[in-house]
Amino acid sequence: MNKTTSEQNKIRSVGQLLREIVFGAEDGMVSTLGAITGIAIGSGDQYTILLSGCVIIAVESISMGIGSYLSNRSFNEVTQKVVDDEKVQLKKFPREEEKELYSMFLRDGWEKDLAFKMAQSASFNKKLMLKEHEYRELGIFPNQNQQPIQNAFFMFISYIIGGTLPIISYLFFPISMAIYFSVALTLMGLFCLGALTTLFTNAKPIKVGLRLVLMGGFSFIVGLLVGNVFSMMK
Numbered sequence: 311m312n313k314t315t316s317e318q319n320k321i322r323s324v325g326q327l328l329r330e331i332v333f334g335a336e337d338g339m340v341s342t343l344g345a346i347t348g349i350a351i352g353s354g355d356q357y358t359i360l361l362s363g364c365v366i367i368a369v370e371s372i373s374m375g376i377g378s379y380l381s382n383r384s385f386n387e388v389t390q391k392v393v394d395d396e397k398v399q400l401k402k403f404p405r406e407e408e409k410e411l412y413s414m415f416l417r418d419g420w421e422k423d424l425a426f427k428m429a430q431s432a433s434f435n436k437k438l439m440l441k442e443h444e445y446r447e448l449g450i451f452p453n454q455n456q457q458p459i460q461n462a463f464f465m466f467i468s469y470i471i472g473g474t475l476p477i478i479s480y481l482f483f484p485i486s487m488a489i490y491f492s493v494a495l496t497l498m499g500l501f502c503l504g505a506l507t508t509l510f511t512n513a514k515p516i517k518v519g520l521r522l523v524l525m526g527g528f529s530f531i532v533g534l535l536v537g538n539v540f541s542m543m544k
């Protein structure tokens with residue numbers, strides 16, 4: 311494996327994992343916080359709160375993991391179909407595909423003579439021909455495949471960790487206090503999650519942290535409002 315390939319692999323897996331972790335942990339924190347706060351206010355009973363918290367996390371983490379697995383598989387399958395179709399085209403219409411490659415080289419800025427030579431040379435090499443068509447025509451890059459099982463696992467674990475944050479306070483404090491601690495701890499968790507992602511990006515930690523707090527906070531507030539409207543109609 312040469313340096314470029316391992317570099318590509320690294321970018322690909324960090325990108326994929328970061329997406330799953332942010333998605334899982336954010337959803338775990340926000341949806342559990344919303345549900346648990348509503349249940350805390352409505353029931354006022356510690357056992358009910360903890361029980362429903364655990365049920366929510368169990369169901370949701372598995373469901374999100376499965377969702378991640380399925381969507382990543384579909385992504386790979388769609389990509390595979392497009393590549394297979396292109397293979398058929400290359401086999402059926404080699405001359406046309408060579409011309410197509412020539413015009414794509416021109417489009418990308420290569421000189422005419424060179425473009426012609428490259429297209430011709432590629433037409434003698436099946437693998438290269440497919441690779442060029444994948445890249446220039448279909449926008450598919452080598453090693454673009456998603457890792458469904460690995461991604462699902464990270465989604466699952468991230469959801470559990472995220473979902474645990476809003477619940478912890480209810481183990482140690484009376485409900486009236488735990489509600490505030492739970493909200494504060496979850497908002498802090500959202501901030502840290504956002505800030506930590508900047509270890510892998512060039513974004514500013516505080517900015518990304520606040521972005522997660524604002525967005526998570528927004529959905530939490532909407533949840534509270536909906537809950538209030540319903541309780542007023544009772």
Ligand SMILES: [Zn+2]
Pocket residue numbers: 396399407410443447
């Ligand atoms: Zn083509």
